[in-house]
Amino acid sequence: MRPPQLIAIIFCLALVLIAAGCTGPEETPLETTSEQMAPTINTQNTVTLSGQNLTVHFLDVDQGDSILLEIDGKSMLVDSGESDQGKVVTAYLQDQGISTLDYVVATHPHSDHIGGMNDILNNFQVERFVDSGYSHTSKIYENMLTTIDTKNIPFEVVRAGQTIDFDPAVDIEVLNPASAYSDELNENSVVLKVTYGNTSFLLMGDAGLESEENIMEAGYDVDSDILKVGHHASTSGSGEAFISAVSPEVSIIEVGAGNDYGHPHDEILDRLQKASTVYRTDLDGTIIVTTDGSTYTVTTEKTGTISSRNGAYTSTDSTTEEQSEEYVDSSSTESTVYVGDLNLQDEWVQISNTGSPPVSLNGWKIEDEGNKHTYTFQSYTLKAGTTVTVFTGKGTNSATELYWQLDNPIWNNDGDTAYLYDDSGKLISKLES
Amino acid sequence: MENFKVTLDRIEEGAAVLLVRDDETVKIDIPLFLLPAGSKEGDILDITIARDTQETEDAKERVSSLLEKLKNKNRE
Numbered sequence: 459m460r461p462p463q464l465i466a467i468i469f470c471l472a473l474v475l476i477a478a479g480c481t482g483p484e485e486t487p488l489e490t491t492s493e494q495m496a497p498t499i500n501t502q503n504t505v506t507l508s509g510q511n512l513t514v515h516f517l518d519v520d521q522g523d524s525i526l527l528e529i530d531g532k533s534m535l536v537d538s539g540e541s542d543q544g545k546v547v548t549a550y551l552q553d554q555g556i557s558t559l560d561y562v563v564a565t566h567p568h569s570d571h572i573g574g575m576n577d578i579l580n581n582f583q584v585e586r587f588v589d590s591g592y593s594h595t596s597k598i599y600e601n602m603l604t605t606i607d608t609k610n611i612p613f614e615v616v617r618a619g620q621t622i623d624f625d626p627a628v629d630i631e632v633l634n635p636a637s638a639y640s641d642e643l644n645e646n647s648v649v650l651k652v653t654y655g656n657t658s659f660l661l662m663g664d665a666g667l668e669s670e671e672n673i674m675e676a677g678y679d680v681d682s683d684i685l686k687v688g689h690h691a692s693t694s695g696s697g698e699a700f701i702s703a704v705s706p707e708v709s710i711i712e713v714g715a716g717n718d719y720g721h722p723h724d725e726i727l728d729r730l731q732k733a734s735t736v737y738r739t740d741l742d743g744t745i746i747v748t749t750d751g752s753t754y755t756v757t758t759e760k761t762g763t764i765s766s767r768n769g770a771y772t773s774t775d776s777t778t779e780e781q782s783e784e785y786v787d788s789s790s791t792e793s794t795v796y797v798g799d800l801n802l803q804d805e806w807v808q809i810s811n812t813g814s815p816p817v818s819l820n821g822w823k824i825e826d827e828g829n830k831h832t833y834t835f836q837s838y839t840l841k842a843g844t845t846v847t848v849f850t851g852k853g854t855n856s857a858t859e860l861y862w863q864l865d866n867p868i869w870n871n872d873g874d875t876a877y878l879y880d881d882s883g884k885l886i887s888k889l890e891s
Numbered sequence: 892m893e894n895f896k897v898t899l900d901r902i903e904e905g906a907a908v909l910l911v912r913d914d915e916t917v918k919i920d921i922p923l924f925l926l927p928a929g930s931k932e933g934d935i936l937d938i939t940i941a942r943d944t945q946e947t948e949d950a951k952e953r954v955s956s957l958l959e960k961l962k963n964k965n966r967e
Binding site: 540541542568569570594595596597598642643644692718719720721 | 898
């Protein structure tokens with residue numbers, strides 16, 4: 459098993475070197491570079507055929523970002539969430555059996571991206587650290603740099619046009635920061651285009667309109683299958699021209715439920731929903747995209763929602779083992795409807811539809827723990843990408859709010875579970891609160 | 892009088908996100924307009940919080956006398 463793989467990798471490396479030798483690697487505009495890289499993409503298919511999957515995990519770290527990339531026993535972490543999420547990310551990586559991180563990337567020094575870094579640096583062997591090189595005065599950033607220094611971790615500042623040598627089968631291009639830094643930390647975010655065979659990811663960090671313009675002006679090919687939306691889908695980024703150029707099939711928003719900043723912004727959400735299928739860590743939990751280089755599958759923690767490109771999805775062990783205990787087997791229906799939130803104090807439950815088709819909830823039921831109370835939906839259709847709130851009390855139903863019309867509260871404030879059943883009585887989703 | 896330093900970590904939709912130094916595990920969101928003009932990302936700010944006993948006493952007195960006045964009014 460091992461020697462042929464090694465030979466394949468050495469073979470790829472040789473081709474990469476040959477390809478790089480044909481062009482000036484530093485000053486070559488990217489479009490030319492990717493054409494020159496074409497021979498290596500062909501050899502990637504031989505690696506792909508050996509059955510390696512690239513798995514990209516978009517971790518639910520509340521308001522903040524953390525993304526894990528894994529292939530062939532190698533791993534790369536992009537951002538680590540807030541300080542209080544360092545433990546969460548550490549536990550997640552350990553659950554994946556990771557003890558060494560080949561790369562850690564800090565997109566930019568805001569605390570919701572690097573707060574957890576010290577936990578990461580102290581719990582894992584980190585082989586290389588990649589930074590935007592634009593400094594910040596926070597103690598969090600200072601402590602991170604101190605730890606990198608103390609542990610003598612190889613440290614690298616990247617700029618647009620460079621590549622990251624993560625795995626021979628995976629192309630990682632740096633699209634930002636530009637050669638001249640912006641005055642804003644967000645706009646100096648490390649932006650990565652990750653390509654594995656025919657599947658591509660664009661990881662935006664918190665980059666906004668200014669970076670988007672720079673990236674497009676520089677002539678980079680931004681067209682990507684999966685977009686990690688910039689800056690938690692605030693209005694600072696995801697401009698119309700850029701989203702149209704990226705033309706994502708899947709957009710992923712890393713955002714905290716009920717955050718204080720109004721993320722994601724309605725206007726941006728609307729733009730993304732028109733262009734792609736949107737997943738959000740506040741509603742879906744951790745989102746995992748697995749690709750063999752030709753097709754990809756999306757799995758979410760809360761629903762076990764599985765969707766795929768070209769309808770080529772077949773169930774694999776890797777996707778089933780990612781599903782959390784909250785996963786409810788919905789067999790072939792690939793349900794995109796689930797209980798998104800349950801508020802015990804304010805007495806409401808939210809049902810969301812992250813799929814692209816609208817779903818008729820006629821005859822569907824919501825029940826509480828012990829099936830003491832049942833709400834049955836009348837003729838109601840949950841549109842794609844929308845959420846309906848079902849209040850326990852009395853009120854007038856609207857397109858987004860439904861009322862159970864009960865006199866007394868039903869959700870137990872000490873803890874309760876909302877169960878969602880479809881019209882055939884099958885359990886579709888549940889949420890414990 | 893309490894005195895502490897914060898890092899202006901970032902500005903999100905008109906809210907300044909302050910991290911209380913040196914630990915920086917405590918986060919305070921505050922409207923940007925409440926900060927000194929020209930405050931920007933990366934600034935370290937010195938925050939002083941003092942109890943205003945005079946203002947507190949004055950307010951207490953005003954409210955008590957208003958309350959008394961209303962009580963007496965109802966009695967009449």
